[in-house]
Structures are given as structure tokens and as C-alpha cells.
Amino acid sequence: MRNLFKFFGIITLILIIGISMIGCDLLFGNDSNESGGNGSGGGGSSGGGTGSTRQNAISVTLGYSTSHTISSSGENWFKFVGTGNPVIFETIGNAVATTIIIYIGDNTYYDTYTSSGGEGSNALRSQSTTSGTTYFVRITARNSTSGTYTFAVKEPTSNLRTNPIIISVGNSSSHTINSNGTHWFRFTGDGNRVFFETSGNVVNTNINIYSGDSTSYIYNNWKSGVNFITISGQIYYISITGNSGTYTFNVRHGTGDGSSRFNAIEVTQGYSSSHTITSSGEHWFIYQGTGNPVTFKTTGNVVATTIIIYTGDNTYYDTYTSSGGEGSNALRTQSTTSGTNYIIRITARNSTYGTYNFIVE
Numbered sequence: 001m002r003n004l005f006k007f008f009g010i011i012t013l014i015l016i017i018g019i020s021m022i023g024c025d026l027l028f029g030n031d032s033n034e035s036g037g038n039g040s041g042g043g044g045s046s047g048g049g050t051g052s053t054r055q056n057a058i059s060v061t062l063g064y065s066t067s068h069t070i071s072s073s074g075e076n077w078f079k080f081v082g083t084g085n086p087v088i089f090e091t092i093g094n095a096v097a098t099t100i101i102i103y104i105g106d107n108t109y110y111d112t113y114t115s116s117g118g119e120g121s122n123a124l125r126s127q128s129t130t131s132g133t134t135y136f137v138r139i140t141a142r143n144s145t146s147g148t149y150t151f152a153v154k155e156p157t158s159n160l161r162t163n164p165i166i167i168s169v170g171n172s173s174s175h176t177i178n179s180n181g182t183h184w185f186r187f188t189g190d191g192n193r194v195f196f197e198t199s200g201n202v203v204n205t206n207i208n209i210y211s212g213d214s215t216s217y218i219y220n221n222w223k224s225g226v227n228f229i230t231i232s233g234q235i236y237y238i239s240i241t242g243n244s245g246t247y248t249f250n251v252r253h254g255t256g257d258g259s260s261r262f263n264a265i266e267v268t269q270g271y272s273s274s275h276t277i278t279s280s281g282e283h284w285f286i287y288q289g290t291g292n293p294v295t296f297k298t299t300g301n302v303v304a305t306t307i308i309i310y311t312g313d314n315t316y317y318d319t320y321t322s323s324g325g326e327g328s329n330a331l332r333t334q335s336t337t338s339g340t341n342y343i344i345r346i347t348a349r350n351s352t353y354g355t356y357n358f359i360v361e
């Protein structure tokens with residue numbers, strides 16, 4: 001009996017301790033869930049996790065700028081809810097060589113991966129967003145570096161190459177510029193021919209196109225605009241300058257009728273078509289190099305033709321031939337660089353005119 005009383009006494013003591021602990025939790029709260037990041041500073045808002053995993057990502061908004069510490073094998077996670085406008089994700093500090101990796105929604109494969117674009121060893125990514133969609137940003141260290149960096153979330157302003165406005169085919173947006181200003185845009189090639197044009201007749205604009213990180217433009221034109229066949233996945237930066245005023249920037253796909261260099265007809269290997277030309281006329285075609293030689297030729301012997309080839313944005317011809325083909329036809333075998341655009345101009349000579357065939361093989 002004595003042992004039975006002792007047993008019930010122990011059970012009673014355990015129940016009293018348990019009830020006391022529950023009461024403390026109810027009174028003082030449970031502080032086991034962390035929020036925010038491992039740093040401080042900047043505007044914007046953060047919260048929702050420690051950033052150690054995707055499931056525990058730190059929530060950030062525009063204006064967020066906070067320091068974080070990372071090991072050479074570590075990773076920090078953030079999440080941003082899209083507003084429908086482009087956003088800049090950037091690391092700052094140059095103490096850590098960083099990489100920014102972005103996942104959209106529930107996707108387990110990353111949408112973008114960048115370890116460049118920022119100053120020095122920092123990373124920068126300009127990301128278009130869909131309103132309400134969550135973007136997960138994973139930051140890792142590279143080159144065996146570690147330490148503290150600042151992660152910033154910014155709104156593109158268009159006046160810096162490192163902070164461009166992201167555009168795509170179908171873009172038609174108005175912008176106001178001053179006489180010493182420059183607007184920057186970013187476009188990802190889709191392998192198709194793209195036209196970049198300004199309109200409005202208020203501003204005399206100049207368009208420069210840069211490929212990747214190059215500081216030398218590959219295409220340049222006043223007023224009429226620029227068009228070329230893009231490389232799929234290649235990043236292009238577009239700068240626009242002009243006098244003061246408002247202009248509209250348009251981006252479109254399109255084809256040409258061959259009447260001018262700007263309206264050149266796009267051709268590929270295997271192209272064969274007849275064209276009618278006057279004695280003083282000219283026809284224009286555009287071809288994207290594959291890295292292999294290509295032959296441009298005319299057939300028909302009705303018109304004495306000349307083939308003139310311009311490489312890329314060059315205004316001086318690369319080759320000029322009025323011979324090589326059968327009879328009065330012209331033929332030119334051209335070595336090509338992959339991704340480079342070649343502009344072909346065909347003219348009539350010896351006061352001839354009529355119909356000829358243009359063949360690419």
C-alpha cells in the first residue's frame with residue numbers, strides 16, 4: 001500500500017510540472033521561431049525565415065538592403081512576390097564572389113543563373129516579374145570565398161547599364177529623356193529577327209546594341225532603328241540617347257520586302273526564289289552565319305547581277321563580286337562566323353533588268 005501511495009504521488013508531481021510549463025508558455029509566449037535575416041540596415045521589408053533553406057526563405061520587397069554572412073559552401077535564400085514590374089536583385093561589397101540563382105514558384109529547376117553583371121565580384125540580375133508570383137532567390141559563394149555581403153532589391157531606373165529595363169517582343173513604352181541622358185534596356189535573343197525602333201517625331205534618337213558584356217556596340221543607327229537576327233539565349237543591351245523629349249520604344253518581330261537594308265529579306269541555306277529588278281534597282285537580303293561557308297548565287301542569265309556583302313553593322317562592303325556564276329550571273333562563297341549577320345545586296349549591271357533567281361546553298 002505504501003508503494004502504491006508513492007506511485008500516485010510521483011504521477012501527481014509530474015502532472016503539476018506539466019501544467020505549470022503549459023501555463024508559462026501561454027503567459028510569456030514561445031520564442032523558438034526566428035524571423036528576419038542575419039543582418040540589419042536598408043529599407044524594404046523582410047521576414048518569414050532565417051534564409052537557411054528555400055522553405056525558410058527571408059521575405060523581401062523593393063528597397064530591401066541588408067548584410068548577410070555566408071561560408072564558402074553556404075547558401076542564403078530569399079523570396080520576392082512579383083508586382084508585374086521588373087526588379088533588380090544585386091549583391092554588394094566585393095568581399096564575397098557571389099552567384100544569384102532564381103527559381104519561379106514551385107519550380108525545382110532554376111529559371112536564371114548569374115555570377116556577373118554587378119560591380120567586381122558581385123552578382124546582379126534584372127528579373128521581369130508576374131504579379132502575385134513568388135520568386136525564390138538563392139545566393140551562393142564561389143571561388144572559395146566567404147564573408148559578408150549586402151543583398152539589395154531595387155527598381156530598374158533605365159539610366160544605367162547595370163540597372164536596365166527588361167523588354168521583350170511586343171514592348172511599346174514611352175520614355176522621357178534629356179539631351180545628356182542615356183536610357184538602357186535589356187533583351188534576351190530568341191533566335192528570330194528583331195526590330196528595335198523609336199517613334200514619336202519629338203526626339204532625334206540614336207540606338208546602340210551591345211552583345212553581352214561587350215563595351216563596343218554591334219549595331220548603331222539614327223532615327224530609323226536597328227534590326228538583326230538574334231542568337232537564342234544571348235543577352236543584348238540597348239542604349240538610347242537623343243535630344244530632350246518623349247519617345248516611344250517599340251520591339252517587334254518582322255520580315256522585309258528587300259527594298260532597303262533595313263527591310264532586307266531573311267534567308268537561310270536552301271533558300272531559292274525569283275526576283276524582278278530594274279536596271280537601277282537593288283535587292284537586299286539578310287543571313288545569319290552558322291560558322292560554315294555559304295554560297296550566294298544568282299541564276300537565269302537574264303540580268304547581269306552583282307553580289308555585294310556587308311558584315312554585321314559595317315557600312316563598307318566586305319566583298320563585291322560580279323562574276324563566278326554561269327554567264328552573266330554572280331556567285332560568292334562566303335566564310336561565316338556563327339551568330340554574325342551578313343547583309344547581301346544585289347544590283348543589276350550593264351543596263352540589264354528583268355527576273356533572276358537568288359539561291360543560298
